[in-house]
Amino acid sequence: MTNNGKSRQATPVPTGALTGAGNSEATLVEQTRAVAEVQAAITVARACPRDLERARDEMRRACTTRALADRAFYSVPNRGQGASVHLARELARVWGNIDYGVRETRRDDVEGVSEVQAYAWDQETNARTIRSFIVPHARSTRRGRQRLTDLGDIYSNNQNQGARAVRECILAVLPTWFVQEAQDLCHQTLRGEVTSExxxxxxxxxxxxxxxxxxxxxxxxxxxxxxxxxxxxxxxxxxxxxxxxxxxxxxxxxxxxxxxxxxxxxxxxxxxxxxxxxxxxxxxxxxxxx
Structure with missing residues (x-):
């Protein structure tokens, strides 16, 4: 870094003062990088604010297509019904300036569980929703719970459970009117397909x-x-x-x-x-x- 054309040397700081008790230098670097990413995302979001009319028009175009309407809802006995994760992701895309995802924060193969975190963050309004939960390494079958040991099966199971949570997180940060209008349009698209034939x-x-x-x-x-x-x-x-x-x-x-x-x-x-x-x-x- 330069100041008035001259190189500026940083003052050496003891490693212990940087890391603190129980933290490694790698952890500090990762934390610093994460903070920088958050600050950069907020800066970009505020520099390029969403256009509400454009977002609404794009949502309307998407919801009048059969490709989205067919996947816009779910209905499972004893688990409820409503907007699917596919609709939630599409609405987040057209709304813009939203970061969302699923993280596996911990896996315990001995206990047979994973700790998973789902989140959604509106970088423009700073509205944020986080949900952390435990996912057993198992699936329910007619014969009862079946334990999962294959790494691919465990990963898929964690992602499936996480998808349900991230759907709720996305819908929590989006405006209610935006989500409701999208669902109404998807219903109309499905009914129109049936009526037309x-x-x-x-x-x-x-x-x-x-x-x-x-x-x-x-x-x-x-x-x-x-x-x-x-x-x-x-x-x-x-x-x-x-x-x-x-x-x-x-x-x-x-x-x-x-x-x-x-x-x-x-x-x-x-x-x-x-x-x-x-x-x-x-x-x-x-x-x-x-």
């Missing part, structure tokens, strides 16, 4: 699309809560969301449907791992997320 045809395509997954008409009726003959456009739209969860997001069939009538091989394997899903009957097959 005719309700009877849409219902039959929905039934046929689930067949390769081992899901029968009776199981669909139980899921919807009414006979096929009286299904509404909203019912078919929700089934489209279920189909995407099974074929693209890797959710087991047993998460959504009565396991007593599901083929045993469907209970632990992702629904999309077997036969190709029924793209020819209205639900195009898609590649799974990484």
């Amino acid at each position: 005719g309700l009877p045809q849409a219902v039959e395509k929905a039934v046929q699309a689930f067949k390769p997954l081992g899901v029968t008409r009776a199981m669909l009726e139980e899921r919807v809560g009414r006979p096929v003959a009286v299904w509404t456009p909203d019912d078919v739209a929700r089934l489209r969301t279920d189909h995407t969860s099974l074929t693209r997001d890797g959710m087991p069939v047993a998460e959504l449907f009565d396991t007593q009538t599901v083929d045993e091989r469907m209970l632990t394997a992702p629904a999309g791992a077997g036969e190709a899903s029924g793209g020819e009957v209205g639900f195009p097959p898609e590649e799974p997320d990484m």
Whole structure:
């Protein structure tokens, strides 16, 4: 660093004074780097503030596409329903100046748990949400809890649990009106797709699309809560969301449907791992997320 054209020497400081008790120089360097990154992010966000009209227009364009609307919602028995992590990430992208993610802060292979942290931070308003939680190295199956030992399975399980938490973090820092309008538009897009092709045809395509997954008409009726003959456009739209969860997001069939009538091989394997899903009957097959 120079001052009036002359080199300026830094005054030597004892290592112990820099690090403090129990801290290493590497830890201090990492902390300093993290602080610098935060300061830089705030500076850039304030220098390039978001354009609310542009963000709203881009959100509207995105939510009127079938690609986003099909993945915009989730619905799992005993776990609730609402906006999916896919919709939350897209809204964060168009809103701008938001940092979010999932960190694995600790892993204990002896106890079989990981500590995971999800966060979302609006760098422009400095609104920030952090959630830390413990994830067991296990998955629930029909036979009970199955312990995970493969490193890839543990990583995937941690990321899946973290995705649910980061969704809530993102939605917590976004304006309520922005999220609500996006959900309304996605619902309209799904209902419009059903109405445009005719309700009877849409219902039959929905039934046929689930067949390769081992899901029968009776199981669909139980899921919807009414006979096929009286299904509404909203019912078919929700089934489209279920189909995407099974074929693209890797959710087991047993998460959504009565396991007593599901083929045993469907209970632990992702629904999309077997036969190709029924793209020819209205639900195009898609590649799974990484």
